[in-house]
Amino acid sequence: MSTHAPPDGDAEPYAEAVPGAEPSGPLPPPPAHQAKAPAHPPEEEPSEADGGHDPDEPLFILYLDGERHAQALRALTLWVHYLLLPVYGRETVSARPWCPRWWEHPEAVAQLYGLWMAWQHHTGPGADLLGPAVWHRDFAGPVLLSLRDPAGPFAGCKPGSHRAKAVPEVDTPGA
Numbered sequence: 001m002s003t004h005a006p007p008d009g010d011a012e013p014y015a016e017a018v019p020g021a022e023p024s025g026p027l028p029p030p031p032a033h034q035a036k037a038p039a040h041p042p043e044e045e046p047s048e049a050d051g052g053h054d055p056d057e058p059l060f061i062l063y064l065d066g067e068r069h070a071q072a073l074r075a076l077t078l079w080v081h082y083l084l085l086p087v088y089g090r091e092t093v094s095a096r097p098w099c100p101r102w103w104e105h106p107e108a109v110a111q112l113y114g115l116w117m118a119w120q121h122h123t124g125p126g127a128d129l130l131g132p133a134v135w136h137r138d139f140a141g142p143v144l145l146s147l148r149d150p151a152g153p154f155a156g157c158k159p160g161s162h163r164a165k166a167v168p169e170v171d172t173p174g175a
Contacts, residue, residue: 059117060110060113060114060117061073061076061109061110061113062106062109062110062113072113073103073109075116076109076112076113076116077103079116079119080102080112080116084112084115084116088140088144090148092158092159094150095150096148096150097148097150097152097154097155097156097157097158098147098148098154098157098159099153099154099157099162099163100157100159100160100161100162101157101162102154104162104164105153105154105165107152107153108147108153108154111143111146111147111153112143112147114139114143115139115140115143118135118138118139119135119139122134122135122139123135153165
């Protein structure tokens, strides 16, 4: 297996982490339309002691905006296209749909980002020997079943065809 660089060529850091990984398709452009909760600026700079992360600064992709969101989506896309789909992607059938434009489904982005965060925690440096088994049992199985459920976020999507899902209507209290 060889490592193919994505169109913008920044797969090298990921290729080092996943030797021999094959991409499963083109990488998406960052979605400009996804709603994100505002990220509040940190009051003080993160320190070396806390790993460079300000605990008041959000990590989850739904709370990021602008360049931070684009970078997080890019990193997620590399993981999904170079590791998750080549290893765990199964045939797409009506009973187990997958969307070729998964990044346009906010629910899928949220679930896949959480899955990727769990992957890093359970398989990264410092993870114990049971980490991968825990990731498969507690995270990969449930998330992939949820995403690929016929009534899940990819309902109506088919190979080569994306269908946007309508957001449920909500009544205004007291109206």
